[in-house]
Amino acid sequence: YLCAYCIWFLHCFNCLKSYLFIPPSEFRADEEPVDQKKYLEESCKPKCVKPLLEYEACVKRIQGDDHKHCTGQYFDYWFCVDKCVAPKLFPKLK
Numbered sequence: 001y002l003c004a005y006c007i008w009f010l011h012c013f014n015c016l017k018s019y020l021f022i023p024p025s026e027f028r029a030d031e032e033p034v035d036q037k038k039y040l041e042e043s044c045k046p047k048c049v050k051p052l053l054e055y056e057a058c059v060k061r062i063q064g065d066d067h068k069h070c071t072g073q074y075f076d077y078w079f080c081v082d083k084c085v086a087p088k089l090f091p092k093l094k
Helices: 004-008 013-020 036-061 071-092
Strands: none
Touching: 036 071
16 A cells, blocks of 8 residues: 555655565565464463473373373373464464
């Protein structure tokens, strides 16, 4: 969107420049996109300390027993993280 003033009066160089100049970095196909999910997961992990501590306690409790597992606690932890991430992530997806 260009303002009518900028279109009508081409001498408004600063206004036109801000709309027409696109930094080359925005069009580089060789750049990897930033994974927002990983960033958001790191920011949400502190909010899920309780399930993490429960998982770590389970792991410590069953060390040496090949028949027991902590899958439930592991999934509880990641459910907490995902629940925190989801509302922040989906608006960022294109």
